[in-house]
Amino acid sequence: MDGNGRWASRRRMPRVLGHEQGVEALVRTVRACAERGIEYLTVFAFSSENWKRPEEEVSGLMKLVLVAVSKHVQQLAEAGVRIHIVGDRSKVSDKVKASWDQAEAATRHNSRMVLSVAFNYGGRWDIVQACRRAMADGLGPDDLSEATLARYMALSHAPDPDLFIRTGGELRISNFLLWQAAYAELYFTDCLWPDFDAGQLDAALAAYAARERRFGDVKPATAPARTAEEV
Ligand code: IPE
Ligand code: MG
Numbered sequence: 487m488d489g490n491g492r493w494a495s496r497r498r499m500p501r502v503l504g505h506e507q508g509v510e511a512l513v514r515t516v517r518a519c520a521e522r523g524i525e526y527l528t529v530f531a532f533s534s535e536n537w538k539r540p541e542e543e544v545s546g547l548m549k550l551v552l553v554a555v556s557k558h559v560q561q562l563a564e565a566g567v568r569i570h571i572v573g574d575r576s577k578v579s580d581k582v583k584a585s586w587d588q589a590e591a592a593t594r595h596n597s598r599m600v601l602s603v604a605f606n607y608g609g610r611w612d613i614v615q616a617c618r619r620a621m622a623d624g625l626g627p628d629d630l631s632e633a634t635l636a637r638y639m640a641l642s643h644a645p646d647p648d649l650f651i652r653t654g655g656e657l658r659i660s661n662f663l664l665w666q667a668a669y670a671e672l673y674f675t676d677c678l679w680p681d682f683d684a685g686q687l688d689a690a691l692a693a694y695a696a697r698e699r700r701f702g703d704v705k706p707a708t709a710p711a712r713t714a715e716e717v
Contacts, residue, residue, distance in 0.1 A: 488654030566598030609664030
């Protein structure tokens with residue numbers, strides 16, 4: 487979700503107001519995804535590296551978490567969204583931790599759509615924490631496979647992403663889902679995150695639909711056959 491700061495600067499507004507509009511864009515996008523039958527949405531809200539930002543911006547973002555949870559979680563819960571927070575919680579304040587606990591608890595029985603919010607997350611952090619937890623469980627070198635390590639990754643509750651969208655015009659992954667995005671289709675747009683809406687989402691989905699996915703094979707992957715009941 488990149489481009490909040492530039493969105494605000496272009497309007498001669500403080501960056502934190504761009505982040506506020508970013509929260510509105512997120513809620514809009516969650517709803518649009520749910521309406522389209524998307525079952526898993528994972529968003530990058532705060533990276534392990536974002537602590538380097540000026541103190542004022544970091545504390546503004548932390549306050550925004552508290553506001554966003556109290557303002558939006560109830561409605562998302564009623565819309566059938568289940569929230570998971572992924573990332574290193576050890577460095578966030580007790581207030582932010584309590585907000586995350588509240589968001590997860592209030593939505594834990596939902597199953598229409600899973601929203602994973604990556605916060606104080608980094609793709610490299612995720613791989614290292616997965617290895618450490620696997621080792622703590624007593625797994626040795628011979629026990630470790632891609633499948634076993636995947637069970638320790640922070641997003642083990644979600645399938646690998648099909649589509650990876652970055653707004654804000656930069657053409658890089660910036661330490662997001664390094665492990666999980668191995669075969670994700672990448673989509674980059676100049677749209678700044680606060681301007682992202684259902685139309686932007688549909689453009690990304692249309693681009694995705696036109697891609698040919700081969701997963702290393704020579705022929706396009708076909709959808710698994712469905713039984714009559716499922717159809
Ligand atoms: C992304 O927007 C939001 C967060 C990292 C929290 P930015 O704050 O990176 O916005 P730009 O890139 O400065 O426009
Ligand atoms: Mg940015």
